[in-house]
Amino acid sequence: MSRYVIRRTLQAIPLLIGISIIIFGMIQMTPGGPLAVNENTSARGRVTEEDLQRLREKYGLDDPLYIQYLNWSRDAAQGDFGTSFNTGLPVLTMIGERLPTTLLVMGLAFGVTLILSIPIGILAAVKRYTIFDYLTTSISFLGIAIPSFWFAIMLMYLFSFTLGWLPSVGLSDPRADHTGLAGIWDRITHLIMPVSVLALTSTASITRYVRASMLDVISQDYVRTARAKGLSEQVIVWVHALKNAAIPIVTVLALEIPDLFIGAVIVESIFAISGMGRLFIESANLRDYPVLMGVLTISAGLVIFFNLVADVIYGMLDPRIRYT
Amino acid sequence: MTGMAEQQATISKLSGEIMQEHRSLWSDTWRHFVRHRLALISLITMVVVASAIIVGPFFISYDPERIDFAAKNESPSLAHPMGTDELGRDQLVRVLEGGRISLAVALAAVSVAMTVGVLFGAVAGYAGGWVDNALMRVVDVFYSLPGLFILILLVTIIGPGFLTIVVAIGILRWMGAARLVRASFLSLKEKEFVESARAAGAGRVRIIFRHILPNALSPIIVAGTLGIAGAILTESALSFLGLGFQPPQATWGRMLQEAQRSVLNDGHWWRGFFPGLMIFISVLSVNFIGDGLRDAVDPRRIQQ
Numbered sequence: 001m002s003r004y005v006i007r008r009t010l011q012a013i014p015l016l017i018g019i020s021i022i023i024f025g026m027i028q029m030t031p032g033g034p035l036a037v038n039e040n041t042s043a044r045g046r047v048t049e050e051d052l053q054r055l056r057e058k059y060g061l062d063d064p065l066y067i068q069y070l071n072w073s074r075d076a077a078q079g080d081f082g083t084s085f086n087t088g089l090p091v092l093t094m095i096g097e098r099l100p101t102t103l104l105v106m107g108l109a110f111g112v113t114l115i116l117s118i119p120i121g122i123l124a125a126v127k128r129y130t131i132f133d134y135l136t137t138s139i140s141f142l143g144i145a146i147p148s149f150w151f152a153i154m155l156m157y158l159f160s161f162t163l164g165w166l167p168s169v170g171l172s173d174p175r176a177d178h179t180g181l182a183g184i185w186d187r188i189t190h191l192i193m194p195v196s197v198l199a200l201t202s203t204a205s206i207t208r209y210v211r212a213s214m215l216d217v218i219s220q221d222y223v224r225t226a227r228a229k230g231l232s233e234q235v236i237v238w239v240h241a242l243k244n245a246a247i248p249i250v251t252v253l254a255l256e257i258p259d260l261f262i263g264a265v266i267v268e269s270i271f272a273i274s275g276m277g278r279l280f281i282e283s284a285n286l287r288d289y290p291v292l293m294g295v296l297t298i299s300a301g302l303v304i305f306f307n308l309v310a311d312v313i314y315g316m317l318d319p320r321i322r323y324t
Numbered sequence: 325m326t327g328m329a330e331q332q333a334t335i336s337k338l339s340g341e342i343m344q345e346h347r348s349l350w351s352d353t354w355r356h357f358v359r360h361r362l363a364l365i366s367l368i369t370m371v372v373v374a375s376a377i378i379v380g381p382f383f384i385s386y387d388p389e390r391i392d393f394a395a396k397n398e399s400p401s402l403a404h405p406m407g408t409d410e411l412g413r414d415q416l417v418r419v420l421e422g423g424r425i426s427l428a429v430a431l432a433a434v435s436v437a438m439t440v441g442v443l444f445g446a447v448a449g450y451a452g453g454w455v456d457n458a459l460m461r462v463v464d465v466f467y468s469l470p471g472l473f474i475l476i477l478l479v480t481i482i483g484p485g486f487l488t489i490v491v492a493i494g495i496l497r498w499m500g501a502a503r504l505v506r507a508s509f510l511s512l513k514e515k516e517f518v519e520s521a522r523a524a525g526a527g528r529v530r531i532i533f534r535h536i537l538p539n540a541l542s543p544i545i546v547a548g549t550l551g552i553a554g555a556i557l558t559e560s561a562l563s564f565l566g567l568g569f570q571p572p573q574a575t576w577g578r579m580l581q582e583a584q585r586s587v588l589n590d591g592h593w594w595r596g597f598f599p600g601l602m603i604f605i606s607v608l609s610v611n612f613i614g615d616g617l618r619d620a621v622d623p624r625r626i627q628q
Contacts, residue, residue: 018465026477145608147557149564150580150600153587161591168588262472269565270584280473281565284480292477299470307468 005312012304017073019300020293024069027289072293081297082290086283091294094279101171102275105267106260108191109198113256117203118249121210125218126237136207143204148263152197152270159193166193169272194271198263202256209252210245217245247317254310258303353542356620363616366609373606377423384417397586400594407594410586415579419598422574427606429490429575430555436494437555438548441501446532446540448502449509456506463499471496472561479567489568493558501547508540542621550614553607560603576603 056062063071075082081091124133160168167173171190172183217223218241226240227233265277276295283291358364391411398408406415448459478492512518513536521535562568563577571578576599583595 015461015464015468018461019468022465022469023474023477026474027481141611142608145553145604145611147560147564147577147580147600147603147607149561149577150596150603153580153584153596153600154593157587157591157593157596161588258470262470265472265476266561266565281476281567284476287481296470296473296477299473300468303468303470 004315008308008311012308015304016297016301019304020073020076020297021069023293023296023300024065024072027292028065028068076293076297081294084283084288084291086286086288086291091290094291095276095294095298098274098276098279101273102261102264102268102277105191105194105198105273105275106257106264108195109202109260109263110257112195112199113202113206114253116199117206118210121207122214122237122242122245124207124211125214128215133211137211140204140207143200144208146200148197148201149266149270151200152193152267155193155197156270166190168193171273194267194273197270198260198267201263202260206249206252206256210249213248214241214245217241220244247314250313250317251310254306254313257306258299261299261302353617353620357616360616360619362612363619366612366616369605369609370613373423373602373609374427377420377427380420381417384414384420397590397592399592406598407592409582409595415594415598418574418579419576419602422576422579422599423602423606425486425569425573425575426556426559426577426603429486429493429559430552432486432490433493433497433555433559434548434551436491437497437551438501438544440494441498442505442537442544444498445502445505445507446509446537449506450513450528450532450536452510452513459502460506463502466496466499469496472558475558475562476565476567479562484568484570486569489559489562493555497551497554497558500551501544504543504547505540508543509536512536512539546614546618546621549610549617553610553614556603556607556610576600 061068072082079092081095083090084094087094120136124136127133156168159166167190171187173186173190218237223236223241226236231240261276264275265280267273268275268277269281276299279291280295282288283295357367391413392408396408396410398404400407404414404416406419408414409418444459444463448456474496475492479488482488482492509532518531518535521531526535559568559575560577560580563575564581566581569575569578571582579599580596580603583592583599586592587596
């Protein structure tokens with residue numbers, strides 16, 4: 001098992017290198033390059049040609065592309081993603097400021113997904129062809145098709161504009177008292193809508209998955225044996241059946257995390273939350289290459305990491321799979 | 325004598341049950357598809373939406389770009405079923421016009437994705453060996469790209485145009501098709517009919533496209549249909565972030581983005597409700613059509 005984990009981790013390295021090469025190539029396709037913004041201002045005489053040349057030398061922009069990539073990857077491997085063209089701050093510092101916000105929204109959405117989808121999916125499978133099953137299956141179908149940004153705007157219209165119950169912008173009210181319970185309550189009210197929007201799609205798809213995977217298991221012989229032994233329905237479903245149904249579910253849950261990360265971009269944009277998504281869009285508009293490279297590489301790393309986690313958990317949970 | 329006639333009738337009845345009338349694969353698929361009620365309703369819905377989008381604007385006397393300050397910010401009425409915006413433009417005709425771009429982008433992007441995916445998968449599956457291995461690693465790399473980020477990057481860098489958006493969505497969605505086609509090719513290329521084609525002197529290209537590909541099509545068609553739903557959502561998300569098509573061109577996502585302030589500050593709910601509803605209906609219908617197709621082309625279904 002540990003050999004398998006090590007081998008898979010080693011396999012992830014060339015994957016990450018391949019991805020960073022593709023991302024680097026895409027970013028370099030920019031017409032005008034990173035100094036385009038400054039070049040426009042130079043027309044108005046504020047930045048001289050000498051200034052631009054100095055900047056190019058400072059960031060090594062005159063080097064051939066592969067040299068630039070090698071320099072970047074050498075530093076990145078040592079945990080140095082360079083400094084932002086825009087703010088002059090280290091990229092990792094900028095990401096470090098934004099990442100906790102994104103992780104908070106994501107983590108809560110993931111929690112909501114877990115709490116809702118697993119029991120609902122199991123109940124729908126156990127009570128197959130009942131009203132509960134039809135209702136949850138239809139709602140999850142709707143939940144998958146609903147565009148999250150539309151859902152968000154309609155929620156905001158209802159709860160912020162019409163009812164005035166929930167704030168629609170940011171993660172906290174700057175005018176509010178941020179001490180004690182009032183501060184916590186302020187945070188919670190700000191988080192309710194973004195987290196619900198982000199959790200909706202994943203809850204809908206995971207619920208369907210849990211139901212399907214549970215149905216698969218419930219019709220198997222060993223479940224019938226358990227029933228024939230006279231075990232209670234509760235024990236059969238929640239102990240015997242769930243153990244095997246959990247194997248594919250855990251995998252899908254791990255794969256859902258990168259999707260939540262991407263979904264957070266849209267949610268952050270709607271609710272004006274300054275997380276990784278906003279950082280990325282701002283940097284793309286400013287052509288802040290180092291920040292773009294940093295955000296993209298870390299996101300890709302996240303995808304690869306959770307793929308790995310999914311595979312490893314799969315192996316641990318399913319003793320039928322033997323890795324060599 | 326009656327016994328004879330009875331026997332005759334029984335025989336013909338039984339033989340009628342055994343002898344199945346000949347049906348082509350596609351008419352068979354269609355017969356099963358129409359039995360899937362939701363899929364059929366969805367197909368009808370999509371046909372209605374598509375025809376409204378294509379011919380609708382010709383029947384509405386409002387010009388989508390015409391500004392009419394006398395009729396600004398009107399809520400839905402008989403004259404303007406979806407209301408008007410802050411410039412007094414009719415929302416219905418703008419939603420229909422916007423649908424043209426939204427659906428055209430989705431269809432084109434899926435065509436790009438399917439073409440790339442099929443070629444990639446066919447070559448990998450047919451060649452096998454190290455070629456297969458190398459191509460599948462490329463698929464792995466693309467699978468690990470953070471999709472929406474890359475899309476935002478490409479569109480910001482190259483600039484938002486129809487072709488850019490289509491290709492950008494396409495190159496982020498071809499991997500599923502490539503894996504499906506590769507899997508079918510790996511098993512199909514060992515079949516006798518391929519061997520016989522090779523013995524008859526057919527070239528590699530002919531074997532791939534003429535003999536193997538038609539047998540590998542059904543999963544691709546299902547994947548492609550479901551892919552359209554994803555592409556509609558992706559384009560809308562991109563436009564919603566303000567990075568897709570630029571005004572005055574309206575797509576559903578773009579209209580939602582423009583409407584955001586008017587819905588949340590002035591309570592003009594119709595501005596956001598209808599464009600989003602169209603995205604929702606289209607995605608839902610396409611998902612159901614894909615589901616129906618999947619059931620209809622599933623070979624296991626015939627044995628049941």
